[in-house]
Amino acid sequence: MENRKKVAFYTLGCKLNFSETSTIARNFQDEGFDRVDFEEVADMYVINTCSVTENADKQFKQIVKKAMKLNDKAFVAAVGCYAQLKPEELAAVDGVDLVLGATEKFKITDYINDLSKNDMGEVHSCEIEEADFYVGSYSIGDRTRAFLKVQDGCDYKCTYCTIPLARGISRSDALENVLKNAYKISQQGIKEIVLTGVNIGDYGKGEFGNKKHEHTFLDLVKALDEVEGIERLRISSIEPNLLKNETIEFVSKSRTFVPHFHIPLQSGSNEILGKMKRRYQREVYVDRVNKIREVMPNACIGVDVIVGFPGETDEHFLETYNFLNELDISYLHVFTYSERDNTEAATMENVVPMNVRSKRSKMLRGLSVKKRRAFYESQIGTNHTVLFEGENKEGYIHGFTENYVKVKTPWNPELVNTLHEINLTRIDEDGSVRMEFLNVEA
Structure with a gap:
């Protein structure tokens, strides 16, 4: 037994990545590996990468360096979104032995022979069109909360986003499979499940490689509400155009779903929303917030917003600031726009200078603190x-x-x-x- 190999994992990015790392880790354990913390000496280090922010790219090199410091003979593998988008770049990083793209990451144990280091990182990545099958995942680690993946990929063409390039088309898990995974999680004594995916409101599309919705997001929510043993269910992030009134109403009366919504806005200016190719105008967003407040006055509403998108003038930014200031929301996640290769926005004119982007970001972060404080104050005594x-x-x-x-x-x-x-x-x-x-x- 003392010959069992040790593997450690590091996850960058979103809840979806955490759920997938957890699933990959269980595959390693099935193959006879022992999972250890990333801070420990291991025979193999697996890094699940992210492509959403500039930082995630830079962090990758630092994480590889850290792994090499712990054990310079360790085998290092990179998987995830950045591994799909820039495999050669990651393979060239000193110490990296294996880079797996979107379709290969769940088969990682098939690519490992003797864990001897390679002179150059070996790349196995697919054309993203081949990522048309679905692998279910869920995370169990933090005992109080689990992330349950219900959907992957995205068919939207937002001009700033690389996710469709990194994860492929929108596709979903079969309903019975989601319910099975939810039940498995509940059996572990976990009290809360967070639903996760790239575009979860699009749930039901392409379950079996087709584009027809076998089930809707509302079907999913209703079915999960019936699963025995789950105390709480939380919807992580859902597009405003896909969050239907029926879903909001169901959540308000549900046994397990909590009154917490995270709804990406990205800009409070209709002109900028158009340039981003978002699928709604700000009026739709107001409707969503009003509907939630009408049936769940104490609900928490979180908002994603991007500052410094190409062509965002001071007027556009103030439009966003004032829109959010007047809206009855609870907190903001503020993203400073960063150019990503192979996206439409990267070639747009009227680039906003970096110092302006960070000034705007600071203003919205300040607004978020104010909003959260006001929301908390409204809850005192309840x-x-x-x-x-x-x-x-x-x-x-x-x-x-x-x-x-x-x-x-x-x-x-x-x-x-x-x-x-x-x-x-x-x-x-x-x-x-x-x-x-x-x-x-x-």
Whole structure:
């Protein structure tokens, strides 16, 4: 048994990547490998890459360097979005032995022979058109929450985005398979499942390689609500044009789905939305927010927004700022636009200077702090259910309410991965919320 090889994983990017890393790791364990932390000495290091931000590219080199420092004889493999888009570039990084594209990453154990290092990274990547099959994934690691992949790829042609190039066409898991995976997760004692994918509102398309929707996103949500043993379900991120009123209404009455939506906006200017080739105008976004507020007044609504897109003038930016300032939302995820190869936006004129991009980004981040604070203040004095996480942070345990308010209370290991009825009492200096238990046993 002492000959068992050790493998470690590092994941860059989104929840979807985390769910896929977790699945790949289980494949290694089935092949007789022991999984260890990335900080430990391993025989093999697998890096799941991301192509969404400039940083993810640079981080890759640093992570390889770190792995080589831990064990300079270790076999290093790169998988994921950046590995699909720029395989030769990754293969040329000192220390990298294997680069696998979109269709090969789930078959990684087939590509490993004796783990001896290569002089040059070996590349196995496909034409992205070949990525037309679906591999289900889910993450189990953080005991309180699991990411469940329900969909992959995207048919949208947003001018700034490389995801369709990195992940291929929109395709979904079969409904019975999603339900099976959800049940497996619930059997592990995990209390919350976060649904994830590239464009999950498009769920049901191409289940069996066709473009017909076998099921809709609403069908999926309704079916998951029936799965025994799941306490909470969270929709991670969904396009405003695909978030239908029926879904919002169902979530408001659902047994398990929580009142938390994350809806990408990207710009509050219709002109910029047009240049981005987004599939809605800002008026649709207002409708979505109003509908959520109408049926779930305490819901948490998160927004993705991009600053510094080519052609974004000061007027366009102020339009976005004022639009968000007036909108009843709870927080922002702000992305500074960065040029990506092979995208339409990369060749557009009227490039916004970097210093302007970062100034705008700073302004929106400030707005996000203000919005989150206002949302938290609106929740003080109200009762909620909190799910506690597993970490002792400076003598406190943190958790999230169903509507995504971050709470803290003095550390007690017995609270980890448990749900409790609480009352929100006040906002702490660090921005999280203090609470009182309503159920006596705590």
